[in-house]
Amino acid sequence: VFPSISKVMAHIYVSDNIWLDFISGEKFDEVYASADQLREQMETKRIEEVETMFFDLSDRYKAFLDRQEDMETALVLETSFAGRLETRLSDLVQHVGNHGTYHRGNITAMLRQLGHPGVMTDYVLYLYERDMQG
Numbered sequence: 001v002f003p004s005i006s007k008v009m010a011h012i013y014v015s016d017n018i019w020l021d022f023i024s025g026e027k028f029d030e031v032y033a034s035a036d037q038l039r040e041q042m043e044t045k046r047i048e049e050v051e052t053m054f055f056d057l058s059d060r061y062k063a064f065l066d067r068q069e070d071m072e073t074a075l076v077l078e079t080s081f082a083g084r085l086e087t088r089l090s091d092l093v094q095h096v097g098n099h100g101t102y103h104r105g106n107i108t109a110m111l112r113q114l115g116h117p118g119v120m121t122d123y124v125l126y127l128y129e130r131d132m133q134g
């Protein structure tokens with residue numbers, strides 16, 4: 001699907017930023033317009049910088065979600081390329097999670113093709129491991 005792992009990581013990061021900006025109240029087409037520039041910046045970063053950027057984005061998502069009183073809030077997504085969609089905040093948050101899961105699977109497949117052992121990306125496994133550590 002992608003020619004490199006760095007391109008997958010850039011795609012996930014850019015997409016997650018676009019959705020956070022949109023659910024935070026910005027117009028989708030405006031945040032989408034900055035995607036190419038953000039993707040190019042992301043692809044020049046070292047892995048340590050990428051990790052920091054993802055942690056920072058995670059903190060932004062947590063802060064946003066902590067402020068939400070109603071995850072069923074109605075949102076209207078209007079794009080120049082797909083038209084109008086009426087949805088809920090909870091649907092878009094679920095979409096962000098599903099999108100990331102899908103592309104983590106791409107990365108796992110790419111690593112396996114390169115001869116590296118796979119990494120489990122299953123959410124329930126994560127919950128088990130988290131509970132065993134805590």
